[in-house]
Amino acid sequence: MPASIVLFEDNDRLRESLTYLLNMNGYTVMGSYGQCSEASLIARVYKPDVVLMDIDMPGISGIAGVQMIKESNPDTAVIMYTVFEDDEKLFQCLCAGANGYLLKKTPPAKLFDAINEVLEGGAPMSPIIAQKVLSTFRTKQEVNKYNLSLREKEVLQWLSKGYSIKMIATEMDIAFDTVRSHLKNIYQKLHVNCGKEAIAKALSERIV
Template sequence: MLARIAIFEDNDRLRESLAYLLKMNDYDVVGDYNQCNDAANIARVYKPDVVLMDIDMPGESGIRGVQLIKEAQPKTAVIMYTVFEDDDKLFQCLCAGANGYLLKKTPPAKLFDAIQEVLEGGAPMSPTIAKKVLNTFQARPDTNKYNLSPREIEVLQWLAKGYSIKLIASEMKLAFDTVRAHLKNIYQKLHVNCGKEAIAKALSERIVR
Protein backbone atom coordinates (compact mmCIF):
# COMPACT_ATOMS: atom_id res chain seq x y z
CA MET A 1 0.00 0.00 0.00
CA LEU A 2 1.39 3.39 -1.02
CA ALA A 3 2.18 5.89 1.71
CA ARG A 4 -0.33 8.74 1.72
CA ILE A 5 1.23 12.22 1.62
CA ALA A 6 -0.32 15.69 2.01
CA ILE A 7 1.59 18.88 1.22
CA PHE A 8 1.03 22.35 2.72
CA GLU A 9 3.15 24.89 0.85
CA ASP A 10 2.20 28.37 -0.42
CA ASN A 11 4.88 28.48 -3.14
CA ASP A 12 2.85 27.11 -6.05
CA ARG A 13 5.81 26.04 -8.17
CA LEU A 14 7.53 24.26 -5.30
CA ARG A 15 4.31 22.59 -4.16
CA GLU A 16 3.53 21.32 -7.65
CA SER A 17 7.13 20.10 -8.08
CA LEU A 18 7.00 18.24 -4.78
CA ALA A 19 3.68 16.63 -5.68
CA TYR A 20 5.05 15.53 -9.07
CA LEU A 21 8.28 14.10 -7.61
CA LEU A 22 6.43 12.23 -4.88
CA LYS A 23 3.96 10.71 -7.34
CA MET A 24 6.84 9.68 -9.61
CA ASN A 25 8.45 7.92 -6.63
CA ASP A 26 5.37 5.84 -5.82
CA TYR A 27 3.81 7.99 -3.10
CA ASP A 28 0.08 8.67 -3.01
CA VAL A 29 -0.29 12.46 -2.81
CA VAL A 30 -3.77 12.85 -1.33
CA GLY A 31 -3.72 16.63 -1.59
CA ASP A 32 -1.56 19.73 -1.87
CA TYR A 33 -2.62 23.04 -0.36
CA ASN A 34 -1.35 26.64 -0.29
CA GLN A 35 -2.56 27.26 3.29
CA CYS A 36 -3.37 25.17 6.35
CA ASN A 37 -6.48 26.84 7.77
CA ASP A 38 -8.46 23.66 7.07
CA ALA A 39 -5.66 21.28 8.07
CA ALA A 40 -7.69 19.51 10.76
CA ASN A 41 -10.53 18.63 8.39
CA ILE A 42 -8.10 17.58 5.65
CA ALA A 43 -6.32 15.26 8.11
CA ARG A 44 -9.60 13.71 9.25
CA VAL A 45 -10.91 13.16 5.72
CA TYR A 46 -7.76 11.96 3.91
CA LYS A 47 -5.83 10.46 6.86
CA PRO A 48 -2.34 11.07 5.40
CA ASP A 49 0.53 9.00 6.75
CA VAL A 50 2.89 11.93 6.35
CA VAL A 51 2.42 15.69 5.97
CA LEU A 52 5.04 18.05 4.56
CA MET A 53 4.38 21.40 6.25
CA ASP A 54 5.80 24.82 5.44
CA ILE A 55 5.93 27.34 8.31
CA ASP A 56 5.28 30.73 6.72
CA MET A 57 1.92 30.62 4.94
CA PRO A 58 -1.08 32.93 4.61
CA GLY A 59 -3.65 32.54 7.38
CA GLU A 60 -2.64 30.04 10.04
CA SER A 61 1.10 29.38 10.33
CA GLY A 62 2.54 25.95 9.75
CA ILE A 63 3.25 25.73 13.49
CA ARG A 64 -0.46 26.02 14.16
CA GLY A 65 -1.04 23.62 11.27
CA VAL A 66 0.96 20.94 13.10
CA GLN A 67 -1.22 21.36 16.18
CA LEU A 68 -4.43 21.14 14.12
CA ILE A 69 -3.29 17.95 12.38
CA LYS A 70 -2.08 16.28 15.56
CA GLU A 71 -5.36 17.05 17.33
CA ALA A 72 -7.40 15.66 14.44
CA GLN A 73 -5.17 12.74 13.42
CA PRO A 74 -2.48 12.00 16.04
CA LYS A 75 -0.93 9.14 14.04
CA THR A 76 -0.11 11.39 11.07
CA ALA A 77 3.61 12.24 11.03
CA VAL A 78 4.43 15.87 10.22
CA ILE A 79 7.73 16.91 8.67
CA MET A 80 8.40 20.65 8.67
CA TYR A 81 9.77 21.68 5.27
CA THR A 82 11.02 25.23 5.60
CA VAL A 83 13.74 27.83 5.07
CA PHE A 84 13.78 28.80 8.75
CA GLU A 85 16.80 27.71 10.78
CA ASP A 86 16.31 29.84 13.91
CA ASP A 87 15.98 28.23 17.33
CA ASP A 88 12.60 29.76 18.14
CA LYS A 89 10.82 28.33 15.09
CA LEU A 90 12.48 24.95 15.61
CA PHE A 91 11.51 24.85 19.28
CA GLN A 92 7.92 25.89 18.58
CA CYS A 93 7.51 23.26 15.83
CA LEU A 94 8.85 20.45 18.00
CA CYS A 95 6.65 21.54 20.91
CA ALA A 96 3.64 21.57 18.57
CA GLY A 97 4.30 17.92 17.73
CA ALA A 98 6.40 17.95 14.54
CA ASN A 99 8.11 14.62 13.84
CA GLY A 100 10.88 15.99 11.64
CA TYR A 101 12.43 19.25 10.45
CA LEU A 102 13.97 19.61 6.98
CA LEU A 103 15.34 22.68 5.25
CA LYS A 104 14.16 23.40 1.72
CA LYS A 105 17.72 23.13 0.43
CA THR A 106 17.51 19.40 1.21
CA PRO A 107 18.09 17.34 -1.99
CA PRO A 108 15.00 15.40 -3.20
CA ALA A 109 16.67 12.05 -2.49
CA LYS A 110 17.18 13.06 1.14
CA LEU A 111 13.54 14.14 1.32
CA PHE A 112 12.42 10.66 0.24
CA ASP A 113 14.78 9.14 2.83
CA ALA A 114 13.26 11.40 5.49
CA ILE A 115 9.72 10.34 4.58
CA GLN A 116 10.72 6.69 4.85
CA GLU A 117 12.48 7.36 8.13
CA VAL A 118 9.44 9.05 9.68
CA LEU A 119 7.19 6.23 8.45
CA GLU A 120 9.45 3.87 10.39
CA GLY A 121 9.09 5.95 13.54
CA GLY A 122 12.21 8.09 13.18
CA ALA A 123 12.68 11.84 13.54
CA PRO A 124 14.46 13.08 10.40
CA MET A 125 16.25 16.41 10.55
CA SER A 126 18.61 18.33 8.30
CA PRO A 127 22.18 18.10 9.66
CA THR A 128 22.31 21.76 10.74
CA ILE A 129 18.97 21.39 12.54
CA ALA A 130 20.05 18.17 14.27
CA LYS A 131 23.17 19.99 15.46
CA LYS A 132 21.04 22.81 16.89
CA VAL A 133 18.91 20.32 18.81
CA LEU A 134 22.03 18.60 20.16
CA ASN A 135 23.59 21.93 21.13
CA THR A 136 20.40 22.94 22.92
CA PHE A 137 20.48 19.84 25.09
CA GLN A 138 24.20 20.21 25.72
CA ALA A 139 23.71 23.87 26.65
CA ARG A 140 21.22 23.03 29.39
CA PRO A 141 23.03 20.66 31.74
CA ASP A 142 21.43 22.06 34.90
CA THR A 143 17.77 22.22 33.78
CA ASN A 144 16.72 19.07 35.64
CA LYS A 145 18.53 20.29 38.73
CA TYR A 146 15.74 22.83 39.20
CA ASN A 147 12.87 20.62 38.03
CA LEU A 148 11.70 23.17 35.46
CA SER A 149 8.94 21.94 33.17
CA PRO A 150 9.19 22.44 29.37
CA ARG A 151 6.53 25.17 29.63
CA GLU A 152 8.44 26.93 32.40
CA ILE A 153 11.63 26.80 30.34
CA GLU A 154 9.77 28.37 27.42
CA VAL A 155 8.45 31.16 29.66
CA LEU A 156 11.98 31.70 30.97
CA GLN A 157 13.32 31.94 27.41
CA TRP A 158 10.86 34.71 26.56
CA LEU A 159 11.66 36.47 29.84
CA ALA A 160 15.38 36.34 29.03
CA LYS A 161 14.63 38.05 25.71
CA GLY A 162 13.13 40.99 27.57
CA TYR A 163 9.46 40.18 27.06
CA SER A 164 6.90 41.41 29.59
CA ILE A 165 4.30 39.09 31.12
CA LYS A 166 1.71 40.50 28.71
CA LEU A 167 3.92 39.86 25.66
CA ILE A 168 4.86 36.37 26.86
CA ALA A 169 1.16 35.58 27.28
CA SER A 170 0.50 36.81 23.74
CA GLU A 171 3.39 34.83 22.21
CA MET A 172 2.47 31.62 24.05
CA LYS A 173 -1.28 32.15 23.67
CA LEU A 174 -1.78 31.84 27.43
CA ALA A 175 -3.75 33.88 29.95
CA PHE A 176 -1.86 36.67 31.73
CA ASP A 177 -2.48 35.02 35.12
CA THR A 178 -1.22 31.66 33.80
CA VAL A 179 2.10 33.20 32.79
CA ARG A 180 2.34 35.00 36.11
CA ALA A 181 1.77 31.68 37.91
CA HIS A 182 4.51 30.05 35.80
CA LEU A 183 6.90 32.86 36.70
CA LYS A 184 6.11 32.48 40.40
CA ASN A 185 6.95 28.76 40.15
CA ILE A 186 10.13 29.55 38.22
CA TYR A 187 11.31 32.02 40.88
CA GLN A 188 10.67 29.47 43.62
CA LYS A 189 12.48 26.69 41.78
CA LEU A 190 15.48 28.88 40.94
CA HIS A 191 15.53 30.36 44.46
CA VAL A 192 15.36 33.95 43.20
CA ASN A 193 13.11 36.90 44.01
CA CYS A 194 12.53 38.61 40.68
CA GLY A 195 12.79 38.40 36.90
CA LYS A 196 16.24 40.00 36.70
CA GLU A 197 17.67 37.46 39.13
CA ALA A 198 15.96 34.62 37.24
CA ILE A 199 17.42 35.79 33.92
CA ALA A 200 20.91 36.17 35.38
CA LYS A 201 20.82 32.68 36.89
CA ALA A 202 19.30 31.09 33.77
CA LEU A 203 21.96 32.60 31.51
CA SER A 204 24.92 32.00 33.81
CA GLU A 205 23.97 28.34 34.30
CA ARG A 206 23.00 27.95 30.63
CA ILE A 207 19.42 26.90 31.42
CA VAL A 208 18.45 29.08 28.46
CA ARG A 209 20.50 30.79 25.77
Protein backbone atom coordinates in the same frame (compact mmCIF):
# COMPACT_ATOMS: atom_id res chain seq x y z
CA MET B 1 0.62 0.07 -0.44
CA PRO B 2 2.25 3.45 -1.24
CA ALA B 3 2.55 5.92 1.61
CA SER B 4 -0.09 8.66 1.38
CA ILE B 5 1.10 12.25 1.60
CA VAL B 6 -0.51 15.68 1.86
CA LEU B 7 1.42 18.88 1.09
CA PHE B 8 0.95 22.34 2.57
CA GLU B 9 3.13 24.80 0.65
CA ASP B 10 2.23 28.31 -0.51
CA ASN B 11 4.83 28.45 -3.29
CA ASP B 12 2.84 27.15 -6.28
CA ARG B 13 5.84 26.09 -8.33
CA LEU B 14 7.50 24.26 -5.43
CA ARG B 15 4.22 22.60 -4.46
CA GLU B 16 3.71 21.33 -8.01
CA SER B 17 7.31 20.12 -8.25
CA LEU B 18 7.07 18.25 -4.96
CA THR B 19 3.79 16.65 -5.99
CA TYR B 20 5.32 15.44 -9.26
CA LEU B 21 8.51 14.14 -7.59
CA LEU B 22 6.66 12.30 -4.84
CA ASN B 23 4.17 10.69 -7.20
CA MET B 24 7.02 9.61 -9.50
CA ASN B 25 8.93 8.01 -6.62
CA GLY B 26 6.36 5.63 -5.24
CA TYR B 27 4.31 7.88 -2.96
CA THR B 28 0.68 8.91 -3.34
CA VAL B 29 0.01 12.64 -2.96
CA MET B 30 -3.61 12.83 -1.82
CA GLY B 31 -3.75 16.61 -1.82
CA SER B 32 -1.60 19.73 -2.02
CA TYR B 33 -2.66 23.08 -0.58
CA GLY B 34 -1.41 26.65 -0.59
CA GLN B 35 -2.71 27.38 2.91
CA CYS B 36 -3.61 25.32 5.97
CA SER B 37 -6.83 26.84 7.32
CA GLU B 38 -8.63 23.56 6.52
CA ALA B 39 -5.86 21.35 7.89
CA SER B 40 -8.12 19.72 10.50
CA LEU B 41 -10.72 18.71 7.94
CA ILE B 42 -8.10 17.52 5.45
CA ALA B 43 -6.43 15.35 8.10
CA ARG B 44 -9.77 13.80 9.10
CA VAL B 45 -10.89 13.12 5.53
CA TYR B 46 -7.65 11.83 3.99
CA LYS B 47 -5.89 10.44 7.08
CA PRO B 48 -2.50 10.77 5.35
CA ASP B 49 0.52 8.84 6.55
CA VAL B 50 2.71 11.92 6.23
CA VAL B 51 2.19 15.66 5.91
CA LEU B 52 4.87 18.00 4.56
CA MET B 53 4.19 21.39 6.13
CA ASP B 54 5.70 24.79 5.36
CA ILE B 55 5.87 27.24 8.28
CA ASP B 56 5.36 30.60 6.59
CA MET B 57 1.84 30.16 5.23
CA PRO B 58 -0.80 32.82 4.44
CA GLY B 59 -3.37 33.24 7.19
CA ILE B 60 -2.79 30.40 9.63
CA SER B 61 0.88 29.49 10.12
CA GLY B 62 2.25 26.02 9.58
CA ILE B 63 2.96 25.79 13.32
CA ALA B 64 -0.76 26.13 14.05
CA GLY B 65 -1.37 23.75 11.16
CA VAL B 66 0.67 21.04 12.90
CA GLN B 67 -1.48 21.34 16.01
CA MET B 68 -4.66 21.13 13.95
CA ILE B 69 -3.49 17.98 12.17
CA LYS B 70 -2.32 16.28 15.35
CA GLU B 71 -5.62 17.02 17.09
CA SER B 72 -7.61 15.63 14.13
CA ASN B 73 -5.43 12.62 13.34
CA PRO B 74 -2.59 11.98 15.84
CA ASP B 75 -1.24 9.08 13.76
CA THR B 76 -0.30 11.36 10.86
CA ALA B 77 3.42 12.18 10.91
CA VAL B 78 4.22 15.82 10.17
CA ILE B 79 7.53 16.90 8.68
CA MET B 80 8.19 20.63 8.62
CA TYR B 81 9.64 21.66 5.25
CA THR B 82 10.91 25.20 5.59
CA VAL B 83 13.63 27.79 5.04
CA PHE B 84 13.68 28.79 8.72
CA GLU B 85 16.68 27.72 10.77
CA ASP B 86 16.07 29.81 13.92
CA ASP B 87 15.70 28.12 17.30
CA GLU B 88 12.38 29.71 18.20
CA LYS B 89 10.45 28.38 15.20
CA LEU B 90 12.18 25.02 15.45
CA PHE B 91 11.10 24.44 19.02
CA GLN B 92 7.62 25.86 18.46
CA CYS B 93 7.15 23.25 15.73
CA LEU B 94 8.49 20.42 17.87
CA CYS B 95 6.29 21.47 20.79
CA ALA B 96 3.29 21.60 18.43
CA GLY B 97 3.90 17.94 17.60
CA ALA B 98 6.07 17.94 14.46
CA ASN B 99 7.84 14.63 13.87
CA GLY B 100 10.64 16.02 11.72
CA TYR B 101 12.18 19.26 10.49
CA LEU B 102 13.81 19.62 7.07
CA LEU B 103 15.21 22.68 5.34
CA LYS B 104 14.06 23.34 1.77
CA LYS B 105 17.64 23.11 0.53
CA THR B 106 17.46 19.38 1.35
CA PRO B 107 18.09 17.31 -1.83
CA PRO B 108 15.07 15.29 -3.07
CA ALA B 109 16.78 11.98 -2.25
CA LYS B 110 17.21 13.09 1.38
CA LEU B 111 13.56 14.16 1.47
CA PHE B 112 12.49 10.67 0.40
CA ASP B 113 14.81 9.18 3.05
CA ALA B 114 13.20 11.44 5.66
CA ILE B 115 9.69 10.35 4.69
CA ASN B 116 10.70 6.70 4.95
CA GLU B 117 12.39 7.38 8.27
CA VAL B 118 9.35 9.08 9.80
CA LEU B 119 7.14 6.21 8.56
CA GLU B 120 9.36 3.89 10.58
CA GLY B 121 8.93 6.00 13.70
CA GLY B 122 12.03 8.15 13.34
CA ALA B 123 12.47 11.90 13.70
CA PRO B 124 14.27 13.12 10.56
CA MET B 125 16.04 16.46 10.71
CA SER B 126 18.44 18.39 8.53
CA PRO B 127 21.97 18.15 10.02
CA ILE B 128 22.08 21.81 11.12
CA ILE B 129 18.70 21.41 12.84
CA ALA B 130 19.80 18.23 14.63
CA GLN B 131 22.86 20.12 15.89
CA LYS B 132 20.63 22.86 17.32
CA VAL B 133 18.48 20.29 19.14
CA LEU B 134 21.52 18.52 20.58
CA SER B 135 23.11 21.80 21.60
CA THR B 136 19.98 22.88 23.46
CA PHE B 137 19.71 19.46 25.12
CA ARG B 138 23.31 19.63 26.29
CA THR B 139 22.78 23.15 27.64
CA LYS B 140 19.75 22.02 29.63
CA GLN B 141 21.65 19.01 30.95
CA GLU B 142 24.49 21.29 32.02
CA VAL B 143 22.09 23.63 33.81
CA ASN B 144 20.25 20.80 35.55
CA LYS B 145 23.46 19.32 36.96
CA TYR B 146 23.04 21.55 40.02
CA ASN B 147 19.62 20.03 40.81
CA LEU B 148 18.03 23.34 41.75
CA SER B 149 14.34 23.09 42.57
CA LEU B 150 11.84 25.31 40.76
CA ARG B 151 11.52 27.42 43.91
CA GLU B 152 15.28 27.81 44.20
CA LYS B 153 15.53 28.84 40.55
CA GLU B 154 12.84 31.45 41.14
CA VAL B 155 14.73 32.84 44.14
CA LEU B 156 17.92 32.90 42.07
CA GLN B 157 16.15 34.78 39.29
CA TRP B 158 15.04 37.51 41.69
CA LEU B 159 18.51 37.62 43.24
CA SER B 160 20.03 38.05 39.77
CA LYS B 161 17.76 41.06 39.22
CA GLY B 162 19.28 42.74 42.26
CA TYR B 163 16.48 42.06 44.75
CA SER B 164 17.26 41.86 48.46
CA ILE B 165 16.07 38.97 50.66
CA LYS B 166 13.22 41.13 51.94
CA MET B 167 12.16 42.12 48.43
CA ILE B 168 12.31 38.51 47.24
CA ALA B 169 10.15 37.45 50.17
CA THR B 170 7.60 40.11 49.24
CA GLU B 171 7.57 39.20 45.53
CA MET B 172 7.23 35.47 46.20
CA ASP B 173 4.87 35.94 49.15
CA ILE B 174 6.97 33.78 51.45
CA ALA B 175 8.70 34.34 54.79
CA PHE B 176 12.05 36.14 55.08
CA ASP B 177 13.62 33.07 56.73
CA THR B 178 12.29 30.83 53.95
CA VAL B 179 14.16 32.92 51.37
CA ARG B 180 17.32 32.71 53.48
CA SER B 181 16.93 28.93 53.64
CA HIS B 182 16.53 28.75 49.86
CA LEU B 183 19.62 30.91 49.37
CA LYS B 184 21.65 28.70 51.68
CA ASN B 185 20.67 25.66 49.61
CA ILE B 186 21.42 27.52 46.38
CA TYR B 187 24.92 28.48 47.56
CA GLN B 188 25.65 24.87 48.53
CA LYS B 189 24.40 23.46 45.23
CA LEU B 190 26.26 26.01 43.13
CA HIS B 191 29.40 25.67 45.28
CA VAL B 192 29.60 29.40 45.98
CA ASN B 193 29.94 31.45 49.16
CA CYS B 194 27.73 34.48 48.59
CA GLY B 195 25.03 36.11 46.50
CA LYS B 196 27.45 37.83 44.12
CA GLU B 197 29.17 34.56 43.29
CA ALA B 198 25.79 32.88 42.80
CA ILE B 199 24.65 35.62 40.42
CA ALA B 200 27.90 35.48 38.45
CA LYS B 201 27.63 31.71 38.08
CA ALA B 202 23.93 31.82 37.24
CA LEU B 203 24.48 34.35 34.45
CA SER B 204 27.67 32.87 33.03
CA GLU B 205 26.18 29.35 32.85
CA ARG B 206 22.69 30.54 31.87
CA ILE B 207 21.05 28.88 34.84
CA VAL B 208 18.46 31.67 34.90
